[in-house]
Amino acid sequence: MLHFDHAGVSIAHETAGDGHPMLLIHGFAATAEDNWGRTGWVAALTRARRQVVTFDLRGHGASTKLYDPADYTVEKMAGDALALMDHLGIERASLMGYSMGAGIAAHLAAHHGDRFGVVILGGVGEKSLSGAAGTGQVAAALEADSAEGIADPLARGFRLYAEGLGQDLKALAACARAPRGPDRGADLGLIRNEVMVIAGARDDLAGDPGPFAARIAGARAEIIPGTDHMFALANPMFKGAVMDFLAGIT
Template sequence: MTITTLNGVTLAYDDIAPPGGAQRTVLLLHGFASNRAEGWKRTGWYTAFERRGTRVIALDQRGHGESVKSHDPADYGRQNLAADALALLDHLGVGRCDVFGYSMGTRTAMQLALDAPDRVSNLVLGGVGGKLFDPPRPGAAEAMAQAMGTDDPETIENDFLKSFRHFADEQGEDRKALAASSAAVSPPLDRAALGRLPMPVLVVAGARDDLAGDPAELAAVFPYGKGKSLPGCDHFSAIPHGALKAAVLDFLDGIPDEDDFPPFE
């Protein structure tokens, strides 16, 4: 683990090269209330990539893990998070790599791809789908901030918000920083600009992930997009699941999915 100052803020990250040298590099961007250790290391992604000769770069995004903890929502705009990730790639001398984001991390990943498409070989968007472009639910950001700020999580009536609060508590996260992060305002992602991205894109989510919606619907936005739904998985159970690892690694290795084959006649 290394902590350094990049893009004007303190960021913590891991940079792990497999024995014998790396064949490729992947940048991992975790979800809300998670961090690099919980989102990627504990769930087996570091090991999975190492076995394929892949260099793993994973950072704690602002407000999470061991990185800077601001309580000002203005510090958490999506463009700031993407600039942090690009600054880290510059710092490590990485010109081009695969980028894999999950949930909140997908928005950082898409912004990074929009800002610097020449730096992204393949783009993997996990835990999202067609609902990405739905209008924000009125009061949703305020409800999440309140859930993070309350002293007693048992007073949270919404089960989804309560699950995020318990997850944050389990990770020992700074709840005020998470509240500020959830209250950040970013401009809507530009659908037309996403539709001009030149790299292959995998959109993958659990079939039971009500937060995401249909991955194929979002994949259709990209010129080279592919959607994949994981049976039996929801938003939280997908990230450690072997089915997600198989889908992502096969995509990065260029192995066709069975859905890519024409029906047998």
């Protein structure tokens, strides 16, 4: 991966393919490669004649690790994405984020919508609108000496997933403890882009995407049967729904 510096933070990034640019933002505790490369998204989008831009969020993968929760606000993480676009000379791009990455993507669309065309918000739903439930348990699990004894299944799952990717657990814990507002959907009404909100029917972390989409004028909600939060990106039906949406809009 290549690196560029944004306000003292080194952001690892990659670009693949030619055509209309599309920026992909991965989820919490993941990496660009695990969310977008391993699951076939980069290959599918480059075949669809798109220039795909991926990057590791601060605190994740090959990007700079930070240990103060204040360094992981949505404004700062969205700022990294905009700085990357500027660094690459990309004036306008399509945008897709998954889970925490979808929250960052929604912030970008709400406050910098002119920089983006179609927007896909994956792995978010009704439960994503209310605060940051469970992040305290997740942070504590990441800070624990080992995964043994972690009772909460969600927290244990994130710990084991992060360990499997060789992530910096302390940096991820700081990210999980970042300040978030009580209504994480407060700015959704500002979005004027063409938007799809999509989640798996068994995604207990996100919940129903319908109420989330209802806050965005004209947004389309899509539920993919039989898949949950951790496996949605690899699900062929999930990918097919997004690719059909992209083909119908751009």
